[in-house]
Amino acid sequence: MISHSKPTISQKEINAVSAVLKSGLLAQGRLVTRFEQDLRKFIKTSFAVATNSGSSALHLALLGLKIRPQDEVIIPSYVCAGVLNAVNYVCAKARLVDINPDDFNISADSVRKNISLKTKAIIVPHMFGLAADLDGLKKFKIPLIEDCALSIGATYKGRQVGSFGDAAVFSFYATKMLTTAEGGGLATNRSDIYSFARDKRDYDNKDSYQLRFNYKMNEIQAAMGIEQLKRINQFISHRQKIASMYNNSLSGLGIGLPEAPAHRVHVYFRYCIKSKNCAESIIKKLRGLGIEAKRPVFKPLHNYLGLSNKDYPVTTQVYKSVVSLPIYPQLKEEQVRFVIDKVRRILK
């Protein structure tokens, strides 16, 4: 079976992790600080805070923006439930909006229609490796949290995603662009959000009591993250090569292929094809042929909340028709050719 996704772990990560284990210094320390510096330099923000997941980074970002229970936060329906959870952690109201049919990112037009006096933040996930319409979204002058869980390394007008919003969050879960097994991070140019997030991620050794969390990354994770981040550009160019093989061989089949506007560099966290309403049957057929393909979002959030498909027409259509094919640096050329051959056979 060709897996849908796989981490890229080399001897370097193994050596780095075993050095930590031998050192006996396992909890947040020197390596976490180093990883934060590396992340901040890569994204080109003033500050970065490492966390134990993308979800905890999102929670800290919302708290850092002082989102309160009566506030509304705009999020797309077509994203994982972790984003909705974070809004619920701060007891705010999540206002779900629709996406664009071409890049699957949050629709600036749909955001505009849903802004009210209560809107205090917009969470902008850059879906599947391609930046959202940052210029269009910044025009609303509402604080933006960029969610780069699926897109570290992608650029918009030559700048890294994660450097545009009030804060940006990252996930380093096992299958992400780079991994620390589980893990996350927050990057920001705002010193208030930085100090707040640093304080809140650790509850111990504080002079005064406040509600705080245990959201710390550990040294084992940071050791992996440092090694992975060194090779992120290699990971990206490998993914881009595979994507271009798919692009060249899957055109002319009457399916939609990923397209990146000239000012946005796609890092292909996912390679998504858009068929005609039959994602499920394509996934089943590919599985029968030894290929693990998936829906790139398990279920739209409006379906979890029992909201009508009529209010989310693009999300509904995309959910029905989009299939994510295997793509990761370790995928071999012959495996890519095998996938291409089987997809062509199914769709012809």
Ligand SMILES: Cc1ncc(COP(=O)(O)O)c(C=O)c1O
């Ligand atoms: C867009 C997005 N944001 C946030 C998260 C949450 O990240 P984590 O699983 O590290 O908590 C995910 C998880 O995949 C995600 O896809």
